[in-house]
Amino acid sequence: MKQAKPPGTSKSWQDLGAMHRSILSQEGSWDNFRRTIASRYFTDPDYSEEDIRFAYDFLKARGVRINETDFAEGNPVRVEVDGKIITQDLLTSSSELYSMESVIDLKEVKTVVEIGGGYGRMALLILQRYPHIKYTIVDVSPAVEVSEKFLTGKFNAEFLSPEELDFKEEADLFYSSSVMSELGFRIVNHYFRLINQKGRFFYLKDWKKGHHLNDLPAITGFGLRVANKISKLIFRRPWTAAFDAYRIREDNYPQFGWKELLHQDCENITAYSPSHKKTREDKFFEIVYRIK
Ligand SMILES: C[S@@+](CC[C@H](N)C(=O)[O-])C[C@H]1O[C@@H](n2cnc3c(N)ncnc32)[C@H](O)[C@@H]1O
Numbered sequence: 510m511k512q513a514k515p516p517g518t519s520k521s522w523q524d525l526g527a528m529h530r531s532i533l534s535q536e537g538s539w540d541n542f543r544r545t546i547a548s549r550y551f552t553d554p555d556y557s558e559e560d561i562r563f564a565y566d567f568l569k570a571r572g573v574r575i576n577e578t579d580f581a582e583g584n585p586v587r588v589e590v591d592g593k594i595i596t597q598d599l600l601t602s603s604s605e606l607y608s609m610e611s612v613i614d615l616k617e618v619k620t621v622v623e624i625g626g627g628y629g630r631m632a633l634l635i636l637q638r639y640p641h642i643k644y645t646i647v648d649v650s651p652a653v654e655v656s657e658k659f660l661t662g663k664f665n666a667e668f669l670s671p672e673e674l675d676f677k678e679e680a681d682l683f684y685s686s687s688v689m690s691e692l693g694f695r696i697v698n699h700y701f702r703l704i705n706q707k708g709r710f711f712y713l714k715d716w717k718k719g720h721h722l723n724d725l726p727a728i729t730g731f732g733l734r735v736a737n738k739i740s741k742l743i744f745r746r747p748w749t750a751a752f753d754a755y756r757i758r759e760d761n762y763p764q765f766g767w768k769e770l771l772h773q774d775c776e777n778i779t780a781y782s783p784s785h786k787k788t789r790e791d792k793f794f795e796i797v798y799r800i801k
Pocket of ligand 1: 696
């Protein structure tokens, strides 16, 4: 079926994209990209080697399989265990994959489409553990070029713009982590409709309460931001409720009646340095849906 044109990306990702392009244009930026632009994907810049060791032991004790390696390219904060490079992102992906594996037999999955792949942290894990899988990353520029540069020569993957996803056939598994709440309702609706048509399973992970206000009309945005500043001055905290109508939260994603095979709060140990003082808004949820 012919799709409506994808509605581009959100204001916040237009701004971040411009910032990333500027960083990438500087000489030598690739050598350090896992400490610069990757910190806008999932990497927490405060996550130390000690944090990695702590989270590694924690996840291992939980039964999470961590046998694959990350890469030193881009200079991530890392430790070595049995000759493997372990990073915060590898642990995050291992933990997400563990949840997927608890309800989906990945050996039977032939195609994975990731929406908003960043530099490709999940692709590098899935393609080591399940080399038979055809992996497609869908992202906007410059992330789509970053993931292509990072993964090429290591793994075979396909890299598409959001527009090109319209022409892609069905996929066994759609996967999206920390993307949807940053896009605004129109784009999220577009992706959910596509996933409904083309997907068999869908893994969704995101903030329980999104931080981005991408659909906010400029004039309303101005008024709310002023109210927020006043609230911070008087009550020493933002008037967050004012923004709630413009946030994507765990409970207001489009509904298609898909069956939830798993739905839980995430273990945040890999999302932030364990010393981070978390609030409820800092938390993530994860859901695995069976679509058909
Ligand atoms: C917070 S990052 C998460 C990246 C990756 N999922 C991870 O966890 O490492 C959000 C990602 O969404 C991507 N993105 C922004 N607009 C998009 C759009 N319209 N369609 C698909 N991806 C988009 C960004 O480029 C970025 O890679």
